[in-house]
Amino acid sequence: MRTRTIVQTHKIPHTIDGKTVMVDEPHHVQIPVPPRDWDNLVRTAVTAAAAGIGLASIAWSTASIGALLDIVVITPAAYAAAGVFDLVWISCMALEWLARYDPARAALPRRAGWIALTLAMTAVGVHGYVEGQLVIGVVGATVSGLAKGLWTIVLAHHAIPLDPLTQQWVDAQRAEVGGQMAMVPIRRELTRARGLVAAEEAALRTSPDTAPDTPENEAETPEATPELPASGPVTMAEAVRTALSCGITDQDAVVRYVRKVVDANAKEESVARTLRSLRRTA
Structure with a gap:
């Protein structure tokens, strides 16, 4: 039987100055050579x-x-x-x-x-x-x-x-992988189409103001604030917190809301103090 020599390595401990490290030691191995094909x-x-x-x-x-x-x-x-x-x-x-x-x-x-x-x-x-x-x-x-x-x-x-049975198995596997490959560009196309639809809907929902806010308009419509719950909390702090959660940041608007749902005679200074306190803790 024909053989050929190859070099293999195995780990051995090697110590110098009391410190041992595993190192590679080469050795020659004879392996059989297969007959010529x-x-x-x-x-x-x-x-x-x-x-x-x-x-x-x-x-x-x-x-x-x-x-x-x-x-x-x-x-x-x-x-x-x-x-x-x-x-x-x-x-x-x-x-x-x-x-x-x-x-x-x-x-x-x-x-x-x-x-x-x-x-x-x-x-x-x-x-x-x-x-x-x-x-x-x-x-x-x-x-x-x-x-x-x-x-x-x-x-x-x-x-x-x-x-025939193996051919059917191969065809089924090829069809499955082919379907997965086909879904890659299809998903990309659907994602792009959904993005275009979302952009179109956002553009249609956004329209320029026909009557920009002016001091006169604000005076005529003092209640032109984001919609707030009609019957709200029973305490001033909860009323102020509700106004802030609804996006009301103007102090006068917060005072109007507190007087509407808590106390019609609520003092502006008390509302302002509560508003400052909640803003600091937010």
């Missing part, structure tokens, strides 16, 4: 070969279709558009790979990939026909077909099929 090496090599063939297909198709489109448009635009043909079916294969555990989701990118491949091969063949080299055009189109075919086989080898 040839299956994984072959799988990796085939995947790398498929990637190289895909790059060659992109180069050939782009050069061929770009030369065809160069007849009617400028060269940069022609080759930029030519690169789209192979990139589309390669992107569809990437989406098919991401959905390898969900056959229903993988079906659409698979069909779209074959359609895009057919269009790319047709464009390459048309270029050969226009140039009077139909055979070369057909052979060139086959390059893209071979690349797509190899990638289809590689994807099928990597995709592990799930049994």
Whole structure:
């Protein structure tokens, strides 16, 4: 059995001048080396070969279709558009790979990939026909077909099929997490909408004063104070405390309220003294 050496550490006490500290002591350990995974090496090599063939297909198709489109448009635009043909079916294969555990989701990118491949091969063949080299055009189109075919086989080898019960479990979990992700922007949208509604309602409740307060108006309406309970406390202190809790801070208004609910002959000095006392203790 093959082995390899690794370095591990363990804590040991180390004392200097009577003070002990736990320190790391390294030691070498022999561990077995697993046998080489040839299956994984072959799988990796085939995947790398498929990637190289895909790059060659992109180069050939782009050069061929770009030369065809160069007849009617400028060269940069022609080759930029030519690169789209192979990139589309390669992107569809990437989406098919991401959905390898969900056959229903993988079906659409698979069909779209074959359609895009057919269009790319047709464009390459048309270029050969226009140039009077139909055979070369057909052979060139086959390059893209071979690349797509190899990638289809590689994807099928990597995709592990799930049994029906496991597939349903995976679909349920994906739906649950997908619902949670969908609720994130929905909650954000609802919060923003509620904020707009609250701002609109606040704006509608707030209106400018049509008749600003003046000394004359205050004299004409001496009772223009926040609404207070009609029958209040029986003591002056409680009456003053009630007025303060209702937002009445003007001394004259407090005196009027005390005289209304406690004693019609209440002295202003007594009310003022009670008011000062409550303000100090507040």
